[in-house]
Amino acid sequence: xxxxxxxxxxxxxxxxxxxxxxxxxxxxxxxxxxxxxxxxxxxxxxxxxxxxxxxxxxxxxxxxxxxxxxxxxxxxxxxxxxxxxxxxxxxxxxxxxxxxxxxxxxxxxxxxxxxxxxxxxxxxxxxx
Amino acid sequence: xxxxxxxxxxxxxxxxxxxxxxxxxxxxxxxxxxxxxxxxxxxxxxxxxxxxxxxxxxxxxxxxxxxxxxxxxxxxxxxxxxxxxxxxxxxxxxxxxxxxxxxxxxxxxxxxxxxxxxxxxxxxxxxxxxxxxxxxxxxxxxxxxxxxxxxxxxxxxxxxxxxxxxxxxxxxxxxxxxxxxxxxxxxxxxxxxx
Numbered sequence: 001x002x003x004x005x006x007x008x009x010x011x012x013x014x015x016x017x018x019x020x021x022x023x024x025x026x027x028x029x030x031x032x033x034x035x036x037x038x039x040x041x042x043x044x045x046x047x048x049x050x051x052x053x054x055x056x057x058x059x060x061x062x063x064x065x066x067x068x069x070x071x072x073x074x075x076x077x078x079x080x081x082x083x084x085x086x087x088x089x090x091x092x093x094x095x096x097x098x099x100x101x102x103x104x105x106x107x108x109x110x111x112x113x114x115x116x117x118x119x120x121x122x123x124x125x126x127x128x
Numbered sequence: 129x130x131x132x133x134x135x136x137x138x139x140x141x142x143x144x145x146x147x148x149x150x151x152x153x154x155x156x157x158x159x160x161x162x163x164x165x166x167x168x169x170x171x172x173x174x175x176x177x178x179x180x181x182x183x184x185x186x187x188x189x190x191x192x193x194x195x196x197x198x199x200x201x202x203x204x205x206x207x208x209x210x211x212x213x214x215x216x217x218x219x220x221x222x223x224x225x226x227x228x229x230x231x232x233x234x235x236x237x238x239x240x241x242x243x244x245x246x247x248x249x250x251x252x253x254x255x256x257x258x259x260x261x262x263x264x265x266x267x268x269x270x271x272x273x274x275x276x277x278x279x280x281x282x283x284x285x286x287x288x289x290x291x292x293x294x295x296x297x298x299x300x301x302x303x304x305x306x307x308x309x310x311x312x313x314x315x316x317x318x319x320x321x322x
Contacts, residue, residue: 015312016305019254020273023171026251031166035180039162039187043154046191048147 139204140197147194154191161205162187164275165212171270172216174259182215209277209285213267220263250315257307265300272297 023029031039055063062071134142134156142160145153165186170179189211190204197204258266264286271282272293279297283290308315 013301013305015315016301016308017273019250019308019315022247022250023254023274024276026247028248028251029167029170030163031180031183035166035183036158036162039158039184040155042184042188043146043158043191044151046188047149047151047154048195049149 140199143190143194143197143204144199146191147197157204158187161190161208164205165208168209168267168270168275169212169216171255171258171274172213172263172267173219174255178219182212182219185215186212203281206281206284209271209275209281210287213285216267217263246316253308253311253315254304257304260307261300261303265296265303268293268296269300269304273301 062068065071065074134153137145137153137156139157139160142153142157146157162183166179166183169182169186170176173179173182186208190208258270261269267286268282271277271285272279277285279290279293282293282297286293286296288296
């Protein structure tokens with residue numbers, strides 16, 4: 001390379017740096033508005049739906065009985081029932097009494113047969 | 129969230145917001161990245177329609193990868209530049225297979241553009257000069273001298289060493305200066321003052 005060739009290249013290097021600077025700010029290399037809108041459309045079409053956290057099992061149960069208020073009422077009712085069960089108030093009939101009636105008595109023997117306490121023994125004798 | 133708030137967010141944070149259904153985050157990211165990607169593609173390919181296709185494809189890949197993006201691991205812009213660079217390379221390879229007659233003529237810095245404004249003429253001349261460079265040199269020169277990226281980032285984009293980037297940009301710049309030397313007078317660079 002001769003000295004004059006080198007001078008030419010050096011000069012062009014400076015010009016080239018100026019060209020690069022102009023190119024960096026060149027609006028001709030900018031995308032059009034229409035194209036930008038197309039990219040936005042693509043982005044929104046590909047966008048995942050907003051993710052909502054899956055409620056836990058406990059949250060599902062509490063929401064089923066009406067949230068914390070409902071759950072509080074349910075717990076209070078359960079405790080009260082349990083307490084009445086183990087320590088019923090005076091005059092409150094037991095469940096068995098309510099079912100059968102407190103004044104009812106039953107006899108497992110036919111009318112006229114006296115329960116002597118030997119009834120089973122008599123059967124044993126006949127079979128023997 | 130007000131639009132101004134998005135300007136302070138990093139690219140990966142915007143991408144995470146996009147994945148959670150934030151449309152404004154998508155718009156902010158597009159406004160920030162699309163012009164850069166498009167600018168690179170149009171300079172490498174020398175064709176706006178093709179650059180639009182490549183940019184659209186690259187951005188589409190970004191939206192698809194968004195839900196799986198790991199914050200802080202890679203720079204979104206670097207990743208996007210790499211995808212764009214590869215898509216441009218694929219296009220140029222396919223073009224080479226088409227045959228010279230079917231390829232658009234590169235912009236000519238000589239008489240056909242003399243009636244245009246000087247700035248436009250210079251940009252066209254630069255584009256024509258860039259088209260004379262081998263594809264990798266062209267990408268490296270554009271990323272370094274027009275996009276203004278640092279050599280390590282260019283190395284990551286082109287998947288080569290930093291030394292290779294330095295060599296590519298130096299050779300590319302020399303080749304470009306030589307390619308444009310005959311057009312100095314027409315470009316208004318005849319005297320030393322620029």
